[in-house]
Amino acid sequence: MASPTQVRPSAARFDLFQWLCRAASLAAVAVLLWILWAILEQAWPALREFGAGFLSGASWVPNRDRYGVLPFLVGTVLTSLIALLIAFPPGLAIAIFLSEDFLPGPVRQFMRFVVELLAAIPSVVYGLWGIFVVIPIIQSVGTWTSERFGSVPFLAGPAYGNSLLTASVVLALMILPTITAISRSSLVAVPRTLREGAYALGSTRWEAIFRVILPTAAPGVVAATILALGRAMGETMAVAMLIGNSPRLSFSLFAPSGTLASLLANQFGEAEGMQVSALMYAALVLVALTLVVNIAGEAVLRLTERRTAGIR
Amino acid sequence: MKIPSLTLLLTALVAAPLPAQQLSGAGATFPAPLYQRWGVEYNKQVPAVKVNYQSVGSGAGVKNFLQGVVDFGASDAALTDAEMAKAPKGAVLIPATAGSVVLAYNLPGVTGLKLSRAALAGIFLGTIKKWNDPAIAAANPGLALPATPINVAYRSDGSGTTYVFTQHLAAISPEFDDQVGFDKSVTFPVGIGGKGNEGVTALIKQTPGTIGYVEYGFAEQNKIPMAAIENKSGNFVMPTPESGAAALASVELPENLRAWPVDTAAPDAYPISSFTWLLLYKKYPDAAKLKALKDFITYALTEGQTLATSLGYIPLPESVVAKANAALGTVE
Numbered sequence: 001m002a003s004p005t006q007v008r009p010s011a012a013r014f015d016l017f018q019w020l021c022r023a024a025s026l027a028a029v030a031v032l033l034w035i036l037w038a039i040l041e042q043a044w045p046a047l048r049e050f051g052a053g054f055l056s057g058a059s060w061v062p063n064r065d066r067y068g069v070l071p072f073l074v075g076t077v078l079t080s081l082i083a084l085l086i087a088f089p090p091g092l093a094i095a096i097f098l099s100e101d102f103l104p105g106p107v108r109q110f111m112r113f114v115v116e117l118l119a120a121i122p123s124v125v126y127g128l129w130g131i132f133v134v135i136p137i138i139q140s141v142g143t144w145t146s147e148r149f150g151s152v153p154f155l156a157g158p159a160y161g162n163s164l165l166t167a168s169v170v171l172a173l174m175i176l177p178t179i180t181a182i183s184r185s186s187l188v189a190v191p192r193t194l195r196e197g198a199y200a201l202g203s204t205r206w207e208a209i210f211r212v213i214l215p216t217a218a219p220g221v222v223a224a225t226i227l228a229l230g231r232a233m234g235e236t237m238a239v240a241m242l243i244g245n246s247p248r249l250s251f252s253l254f255a256p257s258g259t260l261a262s263l264l265a266n267q268f269g270e271a272e273g274m275q276v277s278a279l280m281y282a283a284l285v286l287v288a289l290t291l292v293v294n295i296a297g298e299a300v301l302r303l304t305e306r307r308t309a310g311i312r
Numbered sequence: 313m314k315i316p317s318l319t320l321l322l323t324a325l326v327a328a329p330l331p332a333q334q335l336s337g338a339g340a341t342f343p344a345p346l347y348q349r350w351g352v353e354y355n356k357q358v359p360a361v362k363v364n365y366q367s368v369g370s371g372a373g374v375k376n377f378l379q380g381v382v383d384f385g386a387s388d389a390a391l392t393d394a395e396m397a398k399a400p401k402g403a404v405l406i407p408a409t410a411g412s413v414v415l416a417y418n419l420p421g422v423t424g425l426k427l428s429r430a431a432l433a434g435i436f437l438g439t440i441k442k443w444n445d446p447a448i449a450a451a452n453p454g455l456a457l458p459a460t461p462i463n464v465a466y467r468s469d470g471s472g473t474t475y476v477f478t479q480h481l482a483a484i485s486p487e488f489d490d491q492v493g494f495d496k497s498v499t500f501p502v503g504i505g506g507k508g509n510e511g512v513t514a515l516i517k518q519t520p521g522t523i524g525y526v527e528y529g530f531a532e533q534n535k536i537p538m539a540a541i542e543n544k545s546g547n548f549v550m551p552t553p554e555s556g557a558a559a560l561a562s563v564e565l566p567e568n569l570r571a572w573p574v575d576t577a578a579p580d581a582y583p584i585s586s587f588t589w590l591l592l593y594k595k596y597p598d599a600a601k602l603k604a605l606k607d608f609i610t611y612a613l614t615e616g617q618t619l620a621t622s623l624g625y626i627p628l629p630e631s632v633v634a635k636a637n638a639a640l641g642t643v644e
Binding site for chain 1: 368371471493497501506511
């Protein structure tokens with residue numbers, strides 16, 4: 001830091017810049033804390049009233065002031081995990097495909113552009129698409145499946161179009177570009193020398209991809225997965241349009257369900273008294289869930305970095 | 313022709329406008345299309361008064377009203393006694409319009425469905441699961457009801473529509489009252505939820521075998537068949553503006569004008585209808601604002617009522633208009 005006696009114009013500008021950067025980063029943290037504080041303050045009556053039982057309570061009955069968030073917690077976790085399960089393999093495959101030279105450059109550029117365009121579609125449009133395209137498909141597939149394999153708890157009928165699976169499928173499509181784009185850039189960032197080295201040692205292209213390039217890019221792929229999971233958990237509009245918004249606890253893929261985000265979007269407008277507080281508590285749970293995912297992700301990230309450090 | 317009128321318009325825009333009186337209101341979403349239409353039509357007649365109504369929901373409307381941040385509020389559930397007491401300058405309830413909640417259904421090849429009281433409650437309790445259930449079939453001897461499951465659609469968001477509908481179910485079925493109860497947001501034991509009247513309408517249209525409750529106007533506009541509902545006198549009544557008005561006329565409004573025609577005994581009345589209220593303060597310190605507000609509401613209660621039917625609402629019976637006008641007179 002320059003001392004006040006030797007301030008020159010350039011040094012002053014530099015200080016201003018540094019000051020601005022600090023202020024901006026502090027402001028970001030402050031806003032986050034402010035949001036948390038506001039939610040906590042509103043949630044306080046419900047926190048005191050229901051405590052931890054809120055998390056394990058399976059009934060959400062606003063007119064009787066009984067609030068348990070378990071069905072929505074289960075819905076949130078299931079939809080995002082299923083979405084990730086559906087989106088991850090093709091997402092990573094597309095990323096590998098686009099980072100290799102299987103196709104001429106311009107064609108790859110075009111495909112990359114198209115995949116990333118998926119991220120730019122507003123979620124309400126995904127919701128509408130889900131209503132007109134995915135729901136009828138899931139309805140018929142679900143009816144067929146639940147009639148034959150209904151004894152499996154996850155496939156129990158009766159099958160609804162607005163269901164856990166419908167929401168998961170559309171969520172999968174929404175998080176696909178996140179997985180692909182970030183994985184692709186980390187794959188592209190793998191130094192050429194590593195690939196050349198692998199070839200020089202006589203490995204085939206697939207050996208080079210799976211043994212060298214993918215492990216090297218693993219931290220980026222993990223980061224992509226965490227971001228995708230976070231997006232899936234917080235998605236509101238498309239889910240509220242597709243999941244059937246049922247507060248009943250259910251594990252069947254073809255049954256209507258609900259997520260924390262869709263619960264908030266649905267009920268906040270007309271909520272009063274304790275219901276507002278319970279919704280704020282639910283928001284707090286959602287924030288905490290996201291935090292847990294991020295921390296777990298960070299841990300996995302560090303682990304992968306350490307395990308693949310030898311390659312880098 | 314075009315140019316002078318454009319110049320005129322520009323002059324009108326540039327010239328300092330008359331000191332406009334802005335009336336701001338907030339509240340129920342159900343009557344919002346009508347209130348907003350009133351605002352537009354009234355502004356054509358009295359350009360100096362602008363009415364800005366925000367459909368933020370009954371709950372938020374009551375909140376805003378009690379905080380005193382709006383000139384008037386609006387609520388499908390009126391005000392409770394506790395809320396009345398909390399109003400900073402005293403509160404006056406003015407019934408402004410009314411609506412019916414209808415049971416809209418999607419059963420290919422079936423129209424003219426009649427639902428008995430037991431059938432209606434059973435469907436929404438989840439005890440009646442198939443369309444050809446004897447409880448439904450008994451009232452519909454001429455209909456070929458399929459053996460398919462009944463898919464129930466309800467409002468996932470809090471709403472005055474749910475309030476009115478569940479209030480009726482709770483009145484006709486002690487079991488429903490016990491298991492579910494009534495409010496703006498309840499937990500039904502069956503079915504799927506859609507957001508808003510349009511969300512439920514979409515659910516019904518999309519899946520054959522679905523039945524759900526929506527405002528009359530939505531079912532009418534979307535041409536979805538509506539069920540005739542058995543009223544207290546044992547008659548099956550179709551929802552129409554006339555049968556709704558018959559229900560409203562059967563209520564004796566108390567002094568605070570807060571009453572619901574819950575399960576009315578009138579023989580030709582549609583049983584699931586309700587008023588929706590404007591919330592006014594007892595005293596307005598600003599005389600100009602008071603006059604503008606009173607004039608606007610007088611318009612709404614007279615000429616405004618003629619717009620109600622075309623938008624799917626029920627015009628207020630004359631006896632109610634008279635009482636509403638009397639209540640408006642007490643505002644000063």
